Amino acid sequence: MKPYVISNVGITLDGKLATVNNDSRISCEEDLIRVHKIRAKVDGIMVGIGTVLKDDPRLTVHKIKSDRNPVRIVVDSKLRVPLNARVLNSDAKTIIATTEDLDEEKQKKIKILKERGIDIVMCGEEKVDLRKLMNVLYKKGIKTILLEGGGTLNWGMFKEGLVDEVSVYIAPKIFGGKNAPTYVDGEGFKSEEESVKLELKNFYRLGEGIVLEFKVIKP
Ligand SMILES: NC(=O)C1=CN([C@@H]2O[C@H](COP(=O)(O)OP(=O)(O)OC[C@H]3O[C@@H](n4cnc5c(N)ncnc54)[C@H](O)[C@@H]3O)[C@@H](O)[C@H]2O)C=CC1
Numbered sequence: 748m749k750p751y752v753i754s755n756v757g758i759t760l761d762g763k764l765a766t767v768n769n770d771s772r773i774s775c776e777e778d779l780i781r782v783h784k785i786r787a788k789v790d791g792i793m794v795g796i797g798t799v800l801k802d803d804p805r806l807t808v809h810k811i812k813s814d815r816n817p818v819r820i821v822v823d824s825k826l827r828v829p830l831n832a833r834v835l836n837s838d839a840k841t842i843i844a845t846t847e848d849l850d851e852e853k854q855k856k857i858k859i860l861k862e863r864g865i866d867i868v869m870c871g872e873e874k875v876d877l878r879k880l881m882n883v884l885y886k887k888g889i890k891t892i893l894l895e896g897g898g899t900l901n902w903g904m905f906k907e908g909l910v911d912e913v914s915v916y917i918a919p920k921i922f923g924g925k926n927a928p929t930y931v932d933g934e935g936f937k938s939e940e941e942s943v944k945l946e947l948k949n950f951y952r953l954g955e956g957i958v959l960e961f962k963v964i965k966p
């Protein structure tokens with residue numbers, strides 16, 4: 748069993764998540780409120796460590812009133828999370844998913860994180876095994892997840908067939924740059940047959956941009 752996963756991003760018309768210098772201001776205020784309404788409904792919000800290192804996100808519901816915050820889940824193979832990262836503050840529970848690969852330095856950091864109440868899940872060897880992680884999260888009671896990027900983790904989740912729903916805000920902006928992160932990075936599929944197929948469910952204008960909602964068609 749696995750949680751139901753909704754992938755959400757704000758992208759530019761050319762599919763970028765941020766500029767080459769990591770400026771990720773894409774969504775308009777109305778869109779951020781839309782995202783926070785989803786945050787308020789799910790059990791967990793998941794990002795990769797690249798996003799934590801670049802954005803230092805809070806990953807709480809802070810743009811609308813809500814009496815609860817979902818569990819924050821950070822996928823971090825090498826346990827690079829800075830101890831002063833906002834995602835480790837006491838505003839919400841946090842799970843760090845890392846590999847079973849343990850050196851002395853990693854063991855020390857796990858001890859510090861556990862003392863601070865952070866839940867550590869270990870699965871996978873070179874990188875976090877996302878399928879196993881989903882199963883562990885489901886067993887912990889996390890039945891719905893909002894996946895908020897970035898491009899590398901999105902690739903891992905799509906490649907493993909773990910995403911169920913997609914919502915994308917397209918801003919009328921073009922960032923360009925072949926090294927700027929895109930919605931889905933990683934190695935990419937080699938052929939159309941392997942690609943993830945989507946069914947368009949809804950679309951509407953929001954602020955200056957447009958929201959598209961899809962269901963993932965499971966093979
Ligand atoms: N506009 C938007 O909606 C958003 C923009 N962003 C932007 O995306 C960029 C960050 O993206 P990335 O650098 O790609 O980092 P990322 O957030 O996708 O994290 C990648 C990391 O995930 C970890 N990981 C562990 N196991 C994995 C697996 N099996 N598959 C995939 N990843 C695994 C690895 O440690 C890897 O380094 C930033 O510039 C950020 O601002 C991020 C989220 C949303």
Ligand SMILES: Nc1nc(O)c(N)c(N[C@@H]2O[C@H](COP(=O)(O)O)[C@@H](O)[C@H]2O)n1
Nearest residue numbers: 756757771773774802804805806807895
């Ligand atoms: N939906 C959306 N639109 C954008 O333009 C964005 N840059 C992001 N970024 C994601 O939101 C996180 C920030 O969360 P907090 O406000 O700090 O709680 C950031 O880390 C990305 O995952 N999203």
